Amino acid sequence: xxxxxxxxxxxxxxxxxxxxxxxxxxxxxxxxxxxxxxxxxxxxxxxxxxxxxxxxxxxxxxxxxxxxxxxxxxxxxxxxxxxxxxxxxxxxxxxxxxxxxxxxxxxxxxxxxxxxxxxxxxxxxxxxxxxxxxxxxxxxxxxxxxxxxxxxxxxxxxxxxxxxxxxxxxxxxxxxxxxxxxxxxxxxxxxxxxxxxxxxxxxxxxxxxxxxxxxxxxxxxxxxxxxxxxxxxxxxxxxxxxxxxxxxxxxxxxxxxxxxxxxxxxxxxxxxxxxxxxxxxxxxxxxxxxxxxxxxxxxxxxxxxxxxxxxxxxxxxxxxxxxxxxxxxxxxxxxxxxxxxxxxxxxxxxxxxxxxxxxxxxxxxxxxxxxxxxxxxxxxxxxxxxxxxxxxxxxxxxxxxxxxxxxxxxxxxxxxxxxxxxxxxxxxxxxxxxxxxxxxxxxxxxxxxxxxxxxxxxxxxxxxxxxxxxxxxxxxxxxxxxxxxxxxxxxxxxxxxxxxxxxxxxxxxxxxxxxxxxxxxxxxxxxxxxxxxxxxxxx
Amino acid sequence: xxxxxxxxxxxxxxxxxxxxxxxxxxxxxxxxxxxxxxxxxxxxxxxxxxxxxxxxxxxxxxxxxxxxxxxxxxxxxxxxxxxxxxxxxxxxxxxxxxxxxxxxxxxxxxxxxxxxxxxxxxxxxxxxxxxxxxxxxxxxxxxxxxxxxxxxxxxxxxxxxxxxxxxxxxxxxxxxxxxxxxxxxxxxxxxxxxxxxxxxxxxxxxxxxxxxxxxxxxxxxxxxxxxxxxxxxxxxxxxxxxxxxxxxxxxxxxxxxxxxxxxxxxxxxxxxxxxxxxxxxxxxxxxxxxxxxxxxxxxxxxx
Numbered sequence: 001x002x003x004x005x006x007x008x009x010x011x012x013x014x015x016x017x018x019x020x021x022x023x024x025x026x027x028x029x030x031x032x033x034x035x036x037x038x039x040x041x042x043x044x045x046x047x048x049x050x051x052x053x054x055x056x057x058x059x060x061x062x063x064x065x066x067x068x069x070x071x072x073x074x075x076x077x078x079x080x081x082x083x084x085x086x087x088x089x090x091x092x093x094x095x096x097x098x099x100x101x102x103x104x105x106x107x108x109x110x111x112x113x114x115x116x117x118x119x120x121x122x123x124x125x126x127x128x129x130x131x132x133x134x135x136x137x138x139x140x141x142x143x144x145x146x147x148x149x150x151x152x153x154x155x156x157x158x159x160x161x162x163x164x165x166x167x168x169x170x171x172x173x174x175x176x177x178x179x180x181x182x183x184x185x186x187x188x189x190x191x192x193x194x195x196x197x198x199x200x201x202x203x204x205x206x207x208x209x210x211x212x213x214x215x216x217x218x219x220x221x222x223x224x225x226x227x228x229x230x231x232x233x234x235x236x237x238x239x240x241x242x243x244x245x246x247x248x249x250x251x252x253x254x255x256x257x258x259x260x261x262x263x264x265x266x267x268x269x270x271x272x273x274x275x276x277x278x279x280x281x282x283x284x285x286x287x288x289x290x291x292x293x294x295x296x297x298x299x300x301x302x303x304x305x306x307x308x309x310x311x312x313x314x315x316x317x318x319x320x321x322x323x324x325x326x327x328x329x330x331x332x333x334x335x336x337x338x339x340x341x342x343x344x345x346x347x348x349x350x351x352x353x354x355x356x357x358x359x360x361x362x363x364x365x366x367x368x369x370x371x372x373x374x375x376x377x378x379x380x381x382x383x384x385x386x387x388x389x390x391x392x393x394x395x396x397x398x399x400x401x402x403x404x405x406x407x408x409x410x411x412x413x414x415x416x417x418x419x420x421x422x423x424x425x426x427x428x429x430x431x432x433x434x435x436x437x438x439x440x441x442x443x444x445x446x447x448x449x450x451x452x453x454x455x456x457x458x459x460x461x462x463x464x465x466x467x468x469x470x471x472x473x474x475x476x477x478x479x480x481x482x483x484x485x486x487x488x489x490x491x492x493x494x495x496x497x498x499x500x501x502x503x504x505x506x507x508x509x510x511x512x513x514x515x516x517x518x519x520x521x522x523x524x525x526x527x528x529x530x531x532x533x534x535x536x537x538x539x
Numbered sequence: 540x541x542x543x544x545x546x547x548x549x550x551x552x553x554x555x556x557x558x559x560x561x562x563x564x565x566x567x568x569x570x571x572x573x574x575x576x577x578x579x580x581x582x583x584x585x586x587x588x589x590x591x592x593x594x595x596x597x598x599x600x601x602x603x604x605x606x607x608x609x610x611x612x613x614x615x616x617x618x619x620x621x622x623x624x625x626x627x628x629x630x631x632x633x634x635x636x637x638x639x640x641x642x643x644x645x646x647x648x649x650x651x652x653x654x655x656x657x658x659x660x661x662x663x664x665x666x667x668x669x670x671x672x673x674x675x676x677x678x679x680x681x682x683x684x685x686x687x688x689x690x691x692x693x694x695x696x697x698x699x700x701x702x703x704x705x706x707x708x709x710x711x712x713x714x715x716x717x718x719x720x721x722x723x724x725x726x727x728x729x730x731x732x733x734x735x736x737x738x739x740x741x742x743x744x745x746x747x748x749x750x751x752x753x754x755x756x757x758x759x760x761x762x763x764x765x766x767x768x769x770x771x772x773x774x775x776x777x778x779x780x781x782x783x784x785x786x787x788x789x790x791x792x793x794x795x796x797x798x799x800x801x802x803x804x805x806x807x808x809x810x811x812x813x814x815x816x817x818x819x820x821x822x823x824x825x826x827x828x829x830x831x832x833x834x835x836x837x838x839x840x841x842x
Contacts, residue, residue: 105633105672181672182633278636280668286639287646296632381630385683388594388624388696389647390616536597 003117007125011099012132019133022091026084026162027140029478033080034148036486037072047075048215054078055214058347059354062202065232066217073154073237076145079485081161085228086198088137088166092130093190096173099126102183104269113268120263123174127256130170138163150237157236157245164248165231169194171255178262181271184376188303195307200226203314206351207321227251289391290399297370301407304366308359308415312440315355315415316422316433319348352419352436353506359415360443360501361477363408367451368469370404374458375465384537397532401455401525408447416440432505439504445514446497448521450476455528462538545608547572547694547725548593553602555588555749562588564749565602570727570742575720577740578729585749586729587627590696593727594619606694623648623687627698627729629679631671637682638667644686651689659685662711677703688715695719695726701735713739765798768807772817782810 012019041047047070054060054067061067065082068074100123103109112122142159146152173190180186204223211217223229233244285291374397377383387393416437424433454469461468476496483493493499500513548570555563563585570576580586591597593606595615604611611618631640641660645651660667663681674682680703687695695716701709716726716739730736736743743760745753753760765786771794773779779795780788784803789796799807811819 276670276673277668278634278639278670280636280638282639282642282646286642287650289647292632292643295635381626381628382632384591384594384596385624385626385630385644386647387596387615388619388622388626389644390620390622390649391647392616537591 004121004125004128007112007117007122008128008132011122011125011129015095015098015129019091019095022087023133023137023140025474026087026091026137027144029087030080030084030141030158030162031144031148032486033482034072034076034145034150036482037076037079038149040485040487041072041075044070047072051075051078052214055210055217057350058206059350061208061217062206062351063354063358065201066205066208066219068216068235068238070215071237073145073150073158076148076150077154077158077237081158081232082198082201082228083481084141084162085165085231086194088134088162089169089194089197089228090191091137092134092166092170093173093176093194094187095130095133096126096170097177097183097186097190099129100174101177101180101186101271105182110268120260123260123263127170127174127259130174131167134163134166134170137166153240154237157234157240157242160242160245161231161234161236164245164252165227168227168248168252168255169197171252171259174259175255175262178259178266179272181273184300185273188300192303192307196310197226197228199311199314201229201232203318204229205232206318289386289396290402292386293373293399293403297373297403297407300369300373301366301403301410304362304369304407304411305414308362308411309418311355311359311362312415312418312420312436313422315352316419316424316436317426319351319423320426349432349505352423352439353503356415356419356436356440356443357498357501357503359412359440360446360498361473362415363411363443363447364450364473364497366411367404367408367447368454368473370407371400371451371454371458372466372469374400375462378462378537387537393532393537394529397455397459397529401451401528404451404455405448408451409441409444412440412444412447413437435505438509439502442502442504442509442514445517445521446501449497449517449524452521452524452528456524456531459528459531459535462535545572546570546605548576548606548727550589550592550604551602553589553592553604554600555585555592555597556600562749563592563599566746566749567751567754568744569754570725573720573723573725574741575716575726575728575739577736577743578727578746579731579733579736579743580729580746581731584746586746587698588749589746590624590698590727590729593696594622594624621693622696623690623692623694624696625680625683625687625698625700627702629676629683631674631679631682633670633672635671636668637665637671637674637678640671640682641667641686641689644683645690648690648692652691656685656689659689659715662714663708675703677705677708680704681708684712684715688719691719691722691724693724695724696729697726698729699731700728702732709735765800766804767796767798767822769796769820769822770794770811770816770818774815778814782807782814 037047041050051067051070054064063082065078067078100109103112103122109122113119138156138159140159141162142156145155145158169190172193173186176190176193177186180189201219201223204219204221204226205217207222208217208219219229219232223232227248230244230248234241282291285294374383377386383396387396416439419440420433420436423436450469450473453472454465457468458465476498479488479493479496480498483496497517500510500517502508502510502513546569548568550566550568553563553566553568554561566585566589568578568589578586578589588597592599592604593611595611595618598612606618607621609618631637635643641656642651645656659665663685665678665681665685669678671679671682680700684700687697701712704712716728720726728736728740737757740757742756743754744751773793773795776790776793776795779785779790779797783806784799785807786798786800787796
C-alpha cells in the first residue's frame with residue numbers, strides 16, 4: 001500500500017506544473033462564465049431573452065447544450081458546462097496516457113517495472129491520481145461558482161458533473177492506453193473519443209424537444225450516448241439529480257477495472273493495435289524531408305479529416321431535421337422573425353455555419369499539432385540525426401510548415417465535402433450544397449495564422465512552443481466564443497484570428513479578411529524560417 | 540606527410556556554454572586526412588557536444604571550428620555533404636521499418652550504394668522489415684551504422700558506435716572501419732570504451748570537462764604511463780617495497796603485482812633479479828591506466 005502511495009506521489013510530482021494549470025484554467029473559465037452571466041444578465045428578463053434565443057437556435061444548442069430555466073445558475077451551466085466538461089475530459093485522458101503508454105513507449109515503465117511492485121501498480125497509481133485530480137477539479141469549479149454567488153448545492157453539483165466527466169475519461173484514457181502502441185496514438189484516439197462524446201451530445205441537444213415556455217429543451221435519446229450528455233442531465237441548478245453522475249462514476253470504475261485486468265494479462269510494451277513488420281524498402285519520397293514529414297503525419301492528418309468529415313456530415317444531414325423540428329413550433333417561428341427582422345436567416349444555414357466553424361477550429365488544431373511534431377522530433381533526438389545529413393534546417397522547417405498548411409486545408413475540405421454530401425443526401429436544398437466546400441475552405445486562412453505563429457514560437461522559443469501553440473488556440477477560442485460575453489474590449493477580441501474568418505453561409509465571404517490572414521500567416525512563417533538558423537538544436 | 544597542414548577537422552579554443560554550464564572549454568582538436576582518430580572521455584566530458592558543433596547543429600560560444608576547411612555553423616549543408624554520422628543515442632522513427640530508416644538517411648545524403656546496402660544488412664544480421672519501435676538498442680545502432688556505411692563519405696563521425704553491439708557485431712563494425720579507412724576516409728571515433736579506441740585508432744585525443752587534456756599517437760601517450768608487472772615465486776617478497784619506482788604494490792604470499800614508471804624499468808629489473816623469483820609477466824600500459832590517470836579515481840597521485 002505504501003508502495004502504491006509512493007508511486008502516486010511520484011507521478012503527482014511529475015505533474016506538479018501541468019495539473020494545477022489545467023485545474024486552475026478550467027476553474028477560472030467556470031468562474032468567469034458565472035461572473036459574466038451575473039453582471040451582463042443580472043435581471044430575469046434579460047436572462048429569459050437569451051435563453052429564448054438559445055432555445056430557438058439548434059446551432060446554439062449544438063455548441064453549448066440545452067437551456068434549463070432562467071435562474072442565474074442554470075444560465076451559467078448552459079453557457080459553460082459543455083466546454084468545461086471537454087477540457088476536464090482532455091485533462092484526464094492526457095494524464096492517464098502520459099503515465100501509462102507514453103512511459104512504456106519511452107522505456108521509463110521498464111525501469112519502474114524492475115522495482116518490487118505488482119504489474120499494474122503504476123496504472124492503479126495513475127488512476128488514483130486521475131481520481132484525485134478530478135476531485136480537486138470538482139471542488140475548485142464548485143468553489144468558483146459559490147464565490148461568484150451561485151447557490152451552494154447547485155455549484156457543488158455542477159462541479160461534480162464536470163469532475164465526473166473528467167474521471168470517466170481518465171478511465172477511458174487508461175483503457176485506450178492498453179490498446180494503442182504509442183503515447184501519441186493513444187492521446188489521439190482518446191481525444192477523438194472526447195470529440196465524439198461532444199458531438200453526440202451536440203446532436204442530441206440540437207434535435208431535442210423545446211418546452212412550451214421556450215426556457216427548457218429536453219435532449220433527445222442521442223445525448224445518452226455521450227458521457228458529457230449524462231453529466232448535463234444532472235441539471236445542477238434546476239432539479240439537482242445525482243443519478244446520472246453516479247452512472248458515470250460506475251462506468252468509470254468498470255473501465256478502470258478493465259484497464260487493470262488487461263494490464264495484468266499483457267506483456268510490457270504489448271499493444272492490441274501494433275504491427276511488428278512493415279515494408280523493407282522506403283516508398284516514393286521515402287528519401288526526402290518532405291516525404292518523411294508526410295509519412296510521419298499522414299495518419300494523424302487522416303484522423304483530423306475523419307473528425308471534420310463526421311462533423312460536416314452531421315451539419316449537412318441534420319440541418320434539415322433541425323428545421324423540421326423547429327417548423328413544428330409556430331411560437332419559435334414567430335420568435336425568429338421578431339429577433340431577426342428584415343433579414344431572413346435560415347435555421348439550416350445557422351446550424352451548418354456553427355458546425356463549419358468547429359471544422360475551422362479542427363483545421364487550426366491539426367496545423368498546430370503538425371508543426372509541434374518538430375518539437376518532438378527535436379527533443380527525442382531524431383532531428384539531430386536527420387540534420388546530420390546535408391539538408392538545411394530551413395528545408396526541414398519549411399517541409400513541416402507546408403505539410404501543416406496542407407493538413408489544415410485537407411481538414412476543411414473533408415468537413416466541407418462531407419457537409420455538402422450530407423445536405424445533398426438529405427434531399428433538401430441541394431442547390432446550396434455546392435456552397436459548403438468554399439464555406440469550409442474560408443476557415444483555412446485563420447488556421448494558417450495559428451500554425452505559422454506556432455512555427456515562429458518553435459524557431460525562437462522552442463521550449464515554450466508546445467504551451468504557446470495550444471495556449472494561443474485556447475485563448476483565441478475563448479476570446480471568440482466568450483469575448484463579447486465577458487465584456488472583453490473589442491480590440492482584444494479582434495486579435496483572435498477566428499474573428500476574421502467568414503462565417504459562411506450566414507455571412508458573405510470576406511475577401512479582405514482572408515487575404516489579410518493569409519498575408520499575416522505567410523509573414524510569420526517566413527520569419528520562422530529566417531529565425532531557425534540562429535538557434536541551436538536543443539536536443 | 541603534410542596532412543597536418545590541411546586537417547579535415549580543426550577546432551581552436553572551442554568553447555560552448557549552455558546557460559551557466561560550460562560544456563566545452565577551449566577545446567583544441569585536430570584530425571588529419573585519412574586517420575582514425577579516437578576521441579576519448581567519460582560521460583559528460585563534451586564528446587557529443589563537440590560532434591554537434593562539427594555538424595553545425597549548435598553554434599560555438601567562442602573559438603573557431605573548421606570541417607573540410609569550412610565553418611560548419613555558417614555553411615552547415617556544405618560541411619555535412621561528405622559526413623556520415625552515427626549518434627550516441629540512436630532514436631529512430633517508431634513506425635518506420637529499419638529498411639525505411641536506412642533508405643531515408645542514405646536518400647537524404649544522395650542515395651545508397653545498393654550492393655553495399657545489401658551486404659551490410661547481411662553482415663550485421665539485420666532484419667530491415669521490422670518496425671523501429673520493436674528494435675533493441677543494438678539493433679537501432681545497427682540501422683544507424685548500416686545507413687552510415689551504405690554510402691561512401693569522406694568523414695565518419697561516430698559517437699560511441701559499438702556500445703550496444705555484441706562481440707561478433709563489433710568485429711563486423713571494425714571490419715567496416717578498416718574498409719573505409721583503406722579507402723582513404725577520415726574517422727572520428729568517440730568512445731569511453733578503451734579497448735575499442737586502442738585497437739582501431741592511429742591517434743587519440745582525451746577530453747575531460749570540455750578540454751582536451753592529451754593528444755597524440757598511442758605510442759606518444761604510452762611513455763607517460765606505467766607498465767604492469769606480475770611476479771610469482773618470490774623468495775623475499777617483503778623486500779620488494781624497497782626497490783625503486785614501484786607503485787600500487789600488492790603482495791599475496793609469494794606473488795606480487797605492481798606498476799612501474801617506464802624510466803625506472805631497467806633498475807627495477809636488476810633489483811628483481813637480485814631478489815630471486817620463478818615467474819614473471821609484464822603488460823604494456825593499457826589505455827585504461829592512461830584514462831584512469833586522467834580521471835583520477837584509481838591513481839590520484841598521478842594528477
